Amino acid sequence: MNQTFNLNRFSKLFVKHTADNYKTYLMSFAVLLGVLFISMGFIAYVDNNGLSARTQIPFFIFVYILAGSIFTSIIFSDLGNKRKAISILTLPASHFEKYLVGWVYSFVIFQLLFIPSFYLVVIIIQTLSPIKEFSNDEKLMDLFSEKQKVYFVFYLFAALHAVALWGSVFFKKHHFIKTAFVFLIGVFALSYLNNQFIQFIISEGVGTSTPFGRIGVRENGGITMVVIKNDYIYSALAVAAVVILMWTSTFFRLKEKEV
Secondary structure, three states: OOOOOOHHHHHHHHHHHHHHHHHHHHHHHHHHHHHHHHHHHHHHHHOOOOOOHHHHHHHHHHHHHHHHHHHHHOOOHHHHOHHHHHHHHOOOOOHHHHHHHHHHHHHHHHHHHHHHHHHHHHHHHHHHOOOOOOOHHHHOOOOOOOOOOOOHHHHHHHHHHHHHHHHHHHOOOOHHHHHHHHHHHHHHHHHHHHHHHHHHHOOOOEEEEOOOOOEEEEEOOEEEEEOOOOHHHHHHHHHHHHHHHHHHHHHHHHHHHHO
């Protein structure tokens, strides 16, 4: 039998995790849907424009990122409790299988439930709201529209998921708060070092710069933007590299806890 991954063993572990946590997950998801319904319903009630596709975008991005990060940050929180950790660490399953259960729930299942549920809430609100009739283009947010480019939020979610998953294993308590603090410090440090590096390379004053992105150079009293051709490809590759690195480091951190 494969000691790293066995489908039958993984299935049993997945079923056990579901049986142990389904009540908590269902209640949390019901609260999330309630927050969406109340907040967007209120906007649809007071706004003369109703709940248009453009109005849905900030709700989707904010709740999707925040709820996903919070849920991910507690997916391995039981490891911080000695009594519960003993039960988890002594389960007859491999390190990878235990890691994979948490990853599947926090990354795959969360998105598969949240995205269609968001649209369902929007449809219910628009059906109940008499404020405005929308055209097909205005009625529902298009995640893959080239005009709005909402799909870029998937890159951001993947990056934040990787960081939150790492924090759920690394910290013993207050996982989300501590992970958010470390993340903000890391973003600030990366932005500062990136700006210093660009200033070292370019003799002209650098107005603004983003890691793996555009550079603003001060010139003739204004700022000229220097854009790398297909910069979004390099940004996506950088994000993918960071995500894979964080997912991998999380697995080895979890493996260390089981030694």
